[in-house]
Amino acid sequence: MKIVGFEGQGQLMAGVVAADGRIEPLAPLDSFWQSPDTMLRSARAAPPLVATQLRLRPAVPLSARVICIGLNYHLHAKETNSPIPQFPVVFGRWAKTLTVDGDPAPAVDARFDWEGELGVVIGRKMFRVDAAQGLAGVFGYCAFNDLSARTFQVQTSQWTLGKNSDASGPMSAIVTADEVGNPANGLRLMTRVNGEVRQDSTTADMIFSVGDIIAHLSQVMTLEPGDLIVTGTPSGVGMASGTFLKAGDVVEVEIEKVGRVRTPIVEPAA
Numbered sequence: 001m002k003i004v005g006f007e008g009q010g011q012l013m014a015g016v017v018a019a020d021g022r023i024e025p026l027a028p029l030d031s032f033w034q035s036p037d038t039m040l041r042s043a044r045a046a047p048p049l050v051a052t053q054l055r056l057r058p059a060v061p062l063s064a065r066v067i068c069i070g071l072n073y074h075l076h077a078k079e080t081n082s083p084i085p086q087f088p089v090v091f092g093r094w095a096k097t098l099t100v101d102g103d104p105a106p107a108v109d110a111r112f113d114w115e116g117e118l119g120v121v122i123g124r125k126m127f128r129v130d131a132a133q134g135l136a137g138v139f140g141y142c143a144f145n146d147l148s149a150r151t152f153q154v155q156t157s158q159w160t161l162g163k164n165s166d167a168s169g170p171m172s173a174i175v176t177a178d179e180v181g182n183p184a185n186g187l188r189l190m191t192r193v194n195g196e197v198r199q200d201s202t203t204a205d206m207i208f209s210v211g212d213i214i215a216h217l218s219q220v221m222t223l224e225p226g227d228l229i230v231t232g233t234p235s236g237v238g239m240a241s242g243t244f245l246k247a248g249d250v251v252e253v254e255i256e257k258v259g260r261v262r263t264p265i266v267e268p269a270a
Helices: 029-034 036-041 074-079 131-136 210-217
Strands: 002-008 011-017 023-028 066-070 089-093 116-122 138-145 174-176 188-193 196-202 228-230 250-255 259-266
Touching: 002 023, 011 029, 023 029, 023 036, 029 036, 116 188, 116 210, 116 250, 131 138, 131 210, 138 250, 138 259, 210 228
Parallel strands: 066 228
Antiparallel strands: 002 011, 002 174, 011 023, 066 089, 116 138, 116 228, 138 174, 188 196, 188 250, 250 259
8 A cells, every 4th residue: 555645625634545546535644643554444535636636745744753774785885985883873854854756856065965765664653672573563665865965964973964955855655564575575776867777776785674773763762653764775876986966867766666756856946
């Protein structure tokens, strides 16, 4: 099942993408994430809507924590000459940076870079769980592009500024976990820039699995339904080759069984 957010009835709504591409409204977005499994099982009385006539929005709530993991693929650590981390490298994004398929992203830096990543959306409240419980508590997955302003990212040991530029967190619709399975088995992840493949790997190269990451985070914070974990990027980022994004480029991140997110790169507003 595929879940999207959209603007409707003067508020943000959650909806299911039907087989014909239309969207079946579920509930206001915040209400949906109070009990997502229950909402999916409830009857949908409202008529389906034509997706092209809607303003689509990220399907996670505005209150969601966006927790990102750095250096989580063996070959990416190698291409950046970084040691393999002993624990997940954690940094944060603000939900305000999130966008959806087709939304533009301004290239705020001459070293503006792509990072195709698997996003994990939490489905139940979790505190101090183990890896198996963490994986079982996943609601769904999305394709994510952790667009990065490298100049600002590397100015200090803290990456926050370089990871929170405007509209720099494109995400696809959320596909429920039952349709994806365990990412540790390997999901092909590809990033294309102007149609040219720049990243081609699988989630089997992750250093820390989805369950491991959730277990680690839950030792100090209670994860809530709708929280988004972005699990790191494989090798092939622009920083490794000295090639960066500019206005006019188009980036696509596609993940097997999950979906695709496409982002046009534009000049920053004056």
